[in-house]
Amino acid sequence: MLPTGLRVAANNRRLPSSRKKIARGRPSTHDGRIALRRSITPHVINLDMTDMKTWHYGLVARWWAEFNTDGPEIGYFQRIIEQNGTPALDVGCGSGRLLVPFLKSGLDVDGVDASEDMVRFCRENVQTEGVETSLYTQPLHELDLPRKYQTIICCGSFGLAGTREDDLEGLRRVRRHLKPGGVFAFDHYLPTAHAKSWQSWVRAPEGDEPRWSKPDRRKAKDGSELVLQVRQLSLDPIDQTEVREIKVEQMRDGECVASEQMPLNINLYLKSELVWMLKLAGFTEIAVTAGLEDRAPMPYQDHYLSFVAR
Ligand SMILES: C[S@@+](CC[C@H](N)C(=O)[O-])C[C@H]1O[C@@H](n2cnc3c(N)ncnc32)[C@H](O)[C@@H]1O
Numbered sequence: 001m002l003p004t005g006l007r008v009a010a011n012n013r014r015l016p017s018s019r020k021k022i023a024r025g026r027p028s029t030h031d032g033r034i035a036l037r038r039s040i041t042p043h044v045i046n047l048d049m050t051d052m053k054t055w056h057y058g059l060v061a062r063w064w065a066e067f068n069t070d071g072p073e074i075g076y077f078q079r080i081i082e083q084n085g086t087p088a089l090d091v092g093c094g095s096g097r098l099l100v101p102f103l104k105s106g107l108d109v110d111g112v113d114a115s116e117d118m119v120r121f122c123r124e125n126v127q128t129e130g131v132e133t134s135l136y137t138q139p140l141h142e143l144d145l146p147r148k149y150q151t152i153i154c155c156g157s158f159g160l161a162g163t164r165e166d167d168l169e170g171l172r173r174v175r176r177h178l179k180p181g182g183v184f185a186f187d188h189y190l191p192t193a194h195a196k197s198w199q200s201w202v203r204a205p206e207g208d209e210p211r212w213s214k215p216d217r218r219k220a221k222d223g224s225e226l227v228l229q230v231r232q233l234s235l236d237p238i239d240q241t242e243v244r245e246i247k248v249e250q251m252r253d254g255e256c257v258a259s260e261q262m263p264l265n266i267n268l269y270l271k272s273e274l275v276w277m278l279k280l281a282g283f284t285e286i287a288v289t290a291g292l293e294d295r296a297p298m299p300y301q302d303h304y305l306s307f308v309a310r
Contacts, residue, residue, distance in 0.1 A: 092157020140170030
């Protein structure tokens with residue numbers, strides 16, 4: 001499940017004049033090394049992929065851990081695990097939104113995530129609930145775990161923060177971590193999911209600064225207020241990549257005490273590309289359904305899909 005802010009894409013794409021990162025509170029483990037550099041057109045920017053990271057660090061990780069705690073994905077992926085068997089692995093497990101309920105249901109599921117901050121929050125949640133699991137910090141394309149799994153799931157985490165080659169390598173590694181006959185299931189938002197973004201595949205937007213989404217304000221456990229906003233910095237219809245930027249501000253008594261801002265590269269995939277990538281990675285049986293449902297996807301109606309591959 002994406003945070004509410006992610007559903008709103010700003011329509012303008014020119015580079016922001018500056019990137020800021022004020023951290024007067026606890027410093028984020030995100031080191032801000034990702035460099036933005038201008039490319040040849042004003043509405044397309046490229047991220048320097050050498051230091052690419054996801055944006056789930058610091059205050060963003062905290063937002064996920066505090067406010068993204070339920071959703072229909074939990075039941076859907078739990079059924080997949082129950083039907084196909086354990087041990088299972090939750091790839092991109094985040095702060096444990098799905099993993100912790102799986103463990104509480106008695107399922108043998110491990111978790112792995114690229115962000116050490118998300119893994120730390122996940123570990124805290126696991127301990128609070130008094131359940132047990134093995135957690136690892138690794139990006140998908142470097143997946144290298146000591147165990148093989150009957151089922152591997154990946155919710156809301158595929159195609160983030162890497163190159164297309166990384167994504168294909170990730171699928172290969174997932175396959176290598178499956179026991180014979182094992183199943184890999186993941187969900188995916190098509191680029192058509194956001195009408196405004198989809199329009200920009202055919203026409204560059206006009207305007208100046210990329211616009212931030214409406215602020216999403218939530219009360220945190222420590223009494224401060226967290227304010228999340230997202231904007232789309234660019235969409236490149238040739239490379240099929242989108243760069244979004246997220247900002248979380250922490251407010252106390254009406255004053256901003258910390259602010260973190262990070263970009264994220266998202267690789268955009270259509271259905272058939274993912275099917276071919278799964279085949280290239282060695283999967284032979286691939287079922288695609290409407291997201292979290294057991295029915296064929298419908299043109300114009302479904303922009304969110306589920307893939308089950310073996
Ligand atoms: C949208 S959150 C979803 C978290 C969890 N699956 C859920 O549904 O609540 C995406 C997660 O994927 C992780 N992630 C992003 N890119 C990744 C990658 N290349 N490899 C592994 N994890 C990644 C992020 O750190 C983050 O925890």
